Amino acid sequence: MKLRGIECWISVDGNRLEEHSVEVDEEKAEHSAWIASEPGQFFSINWRDPDQSRATNGMLQTDGIDCGGTLLEVPRFAGIQEIHKTHVLTSKDEGRALQFATLELTDDDRHLKQDTKDLGQIQLVMWHVRVKAAMPFGVLKIAEPSRVHEKTKKGLQLAVKLGAAEKMHSRSRKKFSVDNLEKLGTFIFRYRTLDMLRANGIAPAPLSASPVPAARPGPSKASSSSASPTASASRKRKRRESTLVTPEPQDVKPDIDLVELEEAEEQLRLKEEEYRRAKQNVEQRRRNKKVKIEEITGIISGEVIDLSELD
Numbered sequence: 001m002k003l004r005g006i007e008c009w010i011s012v013d014g015n016r017l018e019e020h021s022v023e024v025d026e027e028k029a030e031h032s033a034w035i036a037s038e039p040g041q042f043f044s045i046n047w048r049d050p051d052q053s054r055a056t057n058g059m060l061q062t063d064g065i066d067c068g069g070t071l072l073e074v075p076r077f078a079g080i081q082e083i084h085k086t087h088v089l090t091s092k093d094e095g096r097a098l099q100f101a102t103l104e105l106t107d108d109d110r111h112l113k114q115d116t117k118d119l120g121q122i123q124l125v126m127w128h129v130r131v132k133a134a135m136p137f138g139v140l141k142i143a144e145p146s147r148v149h150e151k152t153k154k155g156l157q158l159a160v161k162l163g164a165a166e167k168m169h170s171r172s173r174k175k176f177s178v179d180n181l182e183k184l185g186t187f188i189f190r191y192r193t194l195d196m197l198r199a200n201g202i203a204p205a206p207l208s209a210s211p212v213p214a215a216r217p218g219p220s221k222a223s224s225s226s227a228s229p230t231a232s233a234s235r236k237r238k239r240r241e242s243t244l245v246t247p248e249p250q251d252v253k254p255d256i257d258l259v260e261l262e263e264a265e266e267q268l269r270l271k272e273e274e275y276r277r278a279k280q281n282v283e284q285r286r287r288n289k290k291v292k293i294e295e296i297t298g299i300i301s302g303e304v305i306d307l308s309e310l311d
Contacts, residue, residue: 001031003185006056006126008047010035010189011084017043019189020202029185034202036194037100037158044086044098045124047187052076057178058083059125062098062160064118065143071176073131088162092137092173096162100191103159106147116148120156122189129178137175157193 001008001022008031010017019033037043049056055074060067067088072080087095103119145159197203 003031006049008187010045012041012043032188034190037191039102041100042097044084046084048082050081055129055131057127057129061123091139093168094165095168099161099163100158101161103156104147105150111149116152124187126184127180128182128184132177135175135177
């Protein structure tokens, strides 16, 4: 999403997550979107501000919990224009990774009145700021996500949690006090499982693969001998990998094998000739022996006819 020249996105394993049903509120300078997530995924919230004439501060909230701010100061060190926030700093040299996790539920009625309006969302508020002075880097206490009553979960399945404390490189890390000059905008990412987004029509359903045409009976020797097991396995893998791709409809017409057609016509001619001769023999024996036989019924192409005499 992009607002006032600032672009913001969430990524998992370095891959940008697709944003669904993006909404824009120009009056509030607020953009929101839905993203798909799964328990156990570590994620990063990222933003880019190419305007190097201003200092900006991104204030992060996850599920309504404040996670501090991150400053893009001026002049920019080494021309840096982007922030990739993977951890919440708890001290100058320690941080805890951002992670999606399964929402913890409880039936304890003391949690019934808990405010749940910000659950299931990640919010970044961008401010144009004036940097004042450096400050001591104290310990930042982050509230832990609390359990949610099963009656108020509102279909939620996930929450953001912080991983275990990790040592962080701190040589160039600083902390400043700032004055907020102007609120530039708010980015809101509402996260759910992909199945939940699809069930609610927010994310598109997976595209099914087009049916594979049935193989024509009696393949020619050339086609059967040229198909190696490796090629066959490769085709099977390609069919499995194409489950999310729907090719353009095509007017498929079956191939006509002229050799097979001529062979079928020759077999039919021989059968008809065999029938004609058999009929002549029966009629001849009937005239000679004066044996009464039943009338021979008509023939269907490819049918076996019993031409034995009747006593």
